[in-house]
Amino acid sequence: MLLDVVNFVFLDEYKILLTFENGEKREFDCATLIDQKPFHVFEDKNYFKRAKIEYGTLVWPNEIDIAPETLYVCSTPYEKVS
Template sequence: MIEVKSVETTDEFALLLTFNNGERRYFDMRPYLHYPVFRRLANPGFFSLAYVDYGTVVWPGNIDIAPETLFDSSVPIDSMPV
């Protein structure tokens, strides 16, 4: 089962994730910010409150996103153009 071990946020509404398999990946949250459940994350200050709980990324107010989604829809950091 894939789990998130750590998360960092960026000013561009992205998550830098480390998974329990050792992979570091980049997940762009911008396409998700129009969904009602994620609208509060459009506030940069609130977005930066992301943390890991029980293997996934969460925010205050019971906002979370499945670790499988984070893994499947992210790209390895080492494959990103510089």
């Protein structure tokens, strides 16, 4: 089942808190992608922070995106630490 991303919040470093359309919150660490093209541009934190949601997934300028199924499968359930 494909779940769209409906909201996101930047956490520390390259971690992003994602909210999926089913209400589930999951944490995705983009640091695991930085060594791969085209994601090496994330080293520029200003560029990284330009993410937005389009068509149910995260996208960046210059047609860079991460598939929503990748965001879901490669993320972990978010548990807020008090």
